[in-house]
Amino acid sequence: MERHRRDSQRQGEDxxxxxxxxxxxxxxxxxxxxxxxxxxxxxxxxxxxxHAYERDxxxxxxxxxxxxxxxxxxxxxxxVVHRADLRPVLALQDAILExxxxxxxxxxxxxCQWLTKDAPEKEAVCALDRVMRGWSKxxxxxxxxxxxxxxxxxxxMLKNGSGIVRLQALEALHQFAEEGDEDREAVTKGDTIxxxxxxxxxEDCQERELAVSALxxxxxSKLVCAKISELNGAILILGKVAGSKTHNPxxxxxxxxxxxxxxxCEKNAVQMAENGRLEPLLNLLxxxxxxxxxxxxxxxxxxxxxxxxxxxxxxxxGSLFAGIVENGSLEAKEVAFKVxxxxxxxxxxxxxxxxxxxxxxxxxxxxxxxVNLLPPRLQEAAAAVLCNLVASGVDxxxxxxxxxxxxxxxxxxxxxxHLISNTSPPIQCKLLEFFDKLSTSPETVQxxxxxxxxxxxxxxxxxxxxSDHQESRIASLKLIYKISFHVDREIAQVFQGSxxxxxxxxxxxxxxxxxxxxxxxxxxxxxxxxxxxxxxxRELMEQGAFKMVARKVLSICRREAGSNINDHSLLEGLVKVxxxxxxxxxxxxxxxxxxxxxxxxTLFTSLLRLNGLDEVQVISAKALMNFSLESKYLSSTPxxxxxxxxxxxxxxxxKPSSIQLCHVHSGICSIxxxxxxxxxxxxxxxxxxxxxxxxxVVEAALSALSTLLExxxxxxxxxxxxxxxxxIKPIFDIMKxxxxxxxxxxxxxxxxxxLRAEEISKAASADRSLGSALVHxxxxxxxxxxxxxxAALKHIDKIPIFSQIIDKRPSRRGSSMGSMEQIYxxxx
Numbered sequence: 001m002e003r004h005r006r007d008s009q010r011q012g013e014d015x016x017x018x019x020x021x022x023x024x025x026x027x028x029x030x031x032x033x034x035x036x037x038x039x040x041x042x043x044x045x046x047x048x049x050x051h052a053y054e055r056d057x058x059x060x061x062x063x064x065x066x067x068x069x070x071x072x073x074x075x076x077x078x079x080v081v082h083r084a085d086l087r088p089v090l091a092l093q094d095a096i097l098e099x100x101x102x103x104x105x106x107x108x109x110x111x112c113q114w115l116t117k118d119a120p121e122k123e124a125v126c127a128l129d130r131v132m133r134g135w136s137k138x139x140x141x142x143x144x145x146x147x148x149x150x151x152x153x154x155x156x157m158l159k160n161g162s163g164i165v166r167l168q169a170l171e172a173l174h175q176f177a178e179e180g181d182e183d184r185e186a187v188t189k190g191d192t193i194x195x196x197x198x199x200x201x202x203e204d205c206q207e208r209e210l211a212v213s214a215l216x217x218x219x220x221s222k223l224v225c226a227k228i229s230e231l232n233g234a235i236l237i238l239g240k241v242a243g244s245k246t247h248n249p250x251x252x253x254x255x256x257x258x259x260x261x262x263x264x265c266e267k268n269a270v271q272m273a274e275n276g277r278l279e280p281l282l283n284l285l286x287x288x289x290x291x292x293x294x295x296x297x298x299x300x301x302x303x304x305x306x307x308x309x310x311x312x313x314x315x316x317x318g319s320l321f322a323g324i325v326e327n328g329s330l331e332a333k334e335v336a337f338k339v340x341x342x343x344x345x346x347x348x349x350x351x352x353x354x355x356x357x358x359x360x361x362x363x364x365x366x367x368x369x370x371v372n373l374l375p376p377r378l379q380e381a382a383a384a385v386l387c388n389l390v391a392s393g394v395d396x397x398x399x400x401x402x403x404x405x406x407x408x409x410x411x412x413x414x415x416x417x418h419l420i421s422n423t424s425p426p427i428q429c430k431l432l433e434f435f436d437k438l439s440t441s442p443e444t445v446q447x448x449x450x451x452x453x454x455x456x457x458x459x460x461x462x463x464x465x466x467s468d469h470q471e472s473r474i475a476s477l478k479l480i481y482k483i484s485f486h487v488d489r490e491i492a493q494v495f496q497g498s499x500x501x502x503x504x505x506x507x508x509x510x511x512x513x514x515x516x517x518x519x520x521x522x523x524x525x526x527x528x529x530x531x532x533x534x535x536x537x538r539e540l541m542e543q544g545a546f547k548m549v550a551r552k553v554l555s556i557c558r559r560e561a562g563s564n565i566n567d568h569s570l571l572e573g574l575v576k577v578x579x580x581x582x583x584x585x586x587x588x589x590x591x592x593x594x595x596x597x598x599x600x601x602t603l604f605t606s607l608l609r610l611n612g613l614d615e616v617q618v619i620s621a622k623a624l625m626n627f628s629l630e631s632k633y634l635s636s637t638p639x640x641x642x643x644x645x646x647x648x649x650x651x652x653x654x655k656p657s658s659i660q661l662c663h664v665h666s667g668i669c670s671i672x673x674x675x676x677x678x679x680x681x682x683x684x685x686x687x688x689x690x691x692x693x694x695x696x697v698v699e700a701a702l703s704a705l706s707t708l709l710e711x712x713x714x715x716x717x718x719x720x721x722x723x724x725x726x727x728i729k730p731i732f733d734i735m736k737x738x739x740x741x742x743x744x745x746x747x748x749x750x751x752x753x754x755l756r757a758e759e760i761s762k763a764a765s766a767d768r769s770l771g772s773a774l775v776h777x778x779x780x781x782x783x784x785x786x787x788x789x790x791a792a793l794k795h796i797d798k799i800p801i802f803s804q805i806i807d808k809r810p811s812r813r814g815s816s817m818g819s820m821e822q823i824y825x826x827x828x
């Protein structure tokens with residue numbers, strides 16, 4: 001930029017002939033020129049000889065005379081001068097000034113013809129140079145330029161095709177703007193502001209820095225500030241430049257100063273806020289009249305705020321809006337609620353609002369004390385703000401309201417539950433969302449559940465499942481799902497008393513409009529209902545729920561077209577509902593028929609492959625355990641046509657070669673008909689799950705495999721199956737990890753059964769780690785675990801055997817150690 005400035009000055013010096021150096025060429029009187037410098041005199045003085053000189057020039061002449069050692073003399077006549085007195089010639093000085101002013105006016109007027117956007121570069125630069133010299137010389141030049149309207153002419157040269165001309169024009173405008181508001185306003189006539197902003201917005205533009213400086217100076221006028229704000233995007237562009245401090249700190253600082261100047265104009269407050277500078281608008285909100293506050297609040301409600309700005313608004317005017325909500329006019333309250341809903345959507349700004357006691361105000365206006373202060377539409381708005389505040393993650397059990405009460409105090413919850421039952425659907429929806437979000441937090445869900453139980457509101461909440469208002473229905477489903485982990489039996493009782501409600505829940509599981517949120521919540525509720533509730537199982541069977549779920553899960557597993565379910569939690573819920581069948585196999589023949597029809601044992605086996613879906617794997621392993629427990633009752637005994645053949649085979653202990661019998665169940669088995677997990681790949685996949693990092697998956701897989709060692713089956717064959725499938729080592733490894741609780745009992749039970757095989761027990765007796773793990777279980781387990789661990793230690797000769805109570809030979813008769821099937825029933 002400096003290079004272009006020097007170029008323009010050089011060009012002006014070369015192309016302009018109106019400078020002082022060439023004054024004689026314009027008819028300058030010789031009396032006005034200094035005989036020494038031949039320049040126009042500014043401070044003429046006369047010496048003893050009567051000749052006039054420029055003061056500085058004659059002083060230097062006399063000094064040189066002294067230096068050369070000669071007497072003082074007149075430069076023109078060389079006549080000796082006895083005294084160095086210098087007398088000002090005021091008349092001559094006034095005459096020179098008058099002539100100079102006249103010359104300047106003439107030159108400025110001549111320059112006007114080249115002050116156009118189409119002027120050639122050389123003439124334009126020369127004209128601008130004359131203008132800047134005329135402006136800098138004083139009042140006369142400025143008066144001429146103002147009276148001749150030359151300032152707008154210079155501004156029009158910003159559109160000149162030459163970059164040198166544009167740079168010089170910007171410099172001139174900057175000088176004009178430094179003078180005062182009158183000149184600033186003259187500069188901005190026409191579309192000058194638009195052109196300057198255009199230069200600022202062009203990052204590669206050479207005029208950018210000068211344009212920012214000029215606009216900063218111009219913005220000192222309120223009228224110019226109004227013009228800047230009227231230009232669409234100007235404030236946004238300035239904000240971008242102000243934020244680039246690392247790239248050009250000086251330019252960024254000037255842009256920021258311009259914005260500060262714009263802040264002072266009240267008309268700019270809304271537009272500044274729309275571009276991220278909220279302080280002017282917030283100041284008007286705090287200090288303005290009620291009418292001004294309403295206007296600013298209405299504007300603020302329409303602005304999309306970043307999270308940082310939401311926090312700023314909450315800090316500055318959160319309490320102000322709380323006061324408006326409680327004491328303002330209806331129109332002001334409506335606007336205040338909209339602003340509060342907007343800024344409370346961010347958790348951090350919601351926390352600030354809670355600190356500003358907005359929560360307390362909301363409860364007072366929501367009529368929880370029986371005083372109806374708001375019309376329904378504002379009650380809905382208040383409930384929406386309340387929902388946002390609850391979603392902030394604050395522990396509301398510790399946020400005081402009044403009288404020692406908190407948001408989750410029983411009487412507060414009862415009041416809101418009562419309000420749900422006696423208000424319009426939109427408000428019901430917001431309050432249901434409020435309870436849903438409160439129930440998400442482990443710190444508050446217990447208080448909510450306790451209050452729901454004590455109020456008996458569970459029936460009313462479940463009845464929303466059949467509501468025609470979709471938003472309320474979805475909100476109630478989400479809430480019921482959250483609390484179903486704590487009130488599953490109470491929810492089941494409601495469904496037992498109203499099969500129609502259960503039907504609505506089943507239909508919500510497969511909605512016609514495909515609402516994924518509603519479907520997922522409904523599926524999860526069905527999955528969380530008590531699994532061994534026979535009535536619900538039969539009712540779900542009657543309504544065809546299991547068939548629909550089975551088909552949906554099968555379509556997911558087969559990746560059929562039209563299966564859009566990508567949400568893992570939805571698949572988990574579907575599998576949970578489907579596994580309910582396996583808990584009623586012995587009591588409900590239709591469950592067995594449906595399991596066979598859809599080959600559910602094979603389906604659950606395939607679900608074990610879904611790595612990353614731990615809960616699906618746990619549910620599937622437990623379902624296979626339930627199936628396997630029924631296998632021994634469902635396996636068919638082979639029949640022989642001839643009595644002689646049957647007796648002969650029985651005598652020699654042989655079986656017909658054409659019939660393949662299951663060695664564990666001693667019958668004809670298949671995974672479809674009697675759910676035998678030896679068929680297919682169930683055993684291999686369950687053993688693979690024993691190495692899972694999730695202990696719940698490992699425990700469920702171990703429980704399923706333990707059914708091969710159960711009383712009533714050929715235990716030795718079950719051990720052999722595990723041995724051939726390389727499943728014994730993983731079980732021993734689990735034992736060595738010293739699990740606790742029920743897991744410790746299960747693995748100890750399985751290890752004891754396996755160690756009944758003499759070859760395995762002999763090899764295991766040398767495994768010190770296994771012996772140490774059994775000793776740990778013997779010393780630290782519960783009574784039943786210690787008893788089984790003692791038997792296992794006797795198998796590997798760690799404890800002497802004093803009686804024949806322990807049966808070392810696995811058989812189908814069982815033993816004194818008890819059956820795992822009884823434990824499974826107790827656990828269920």
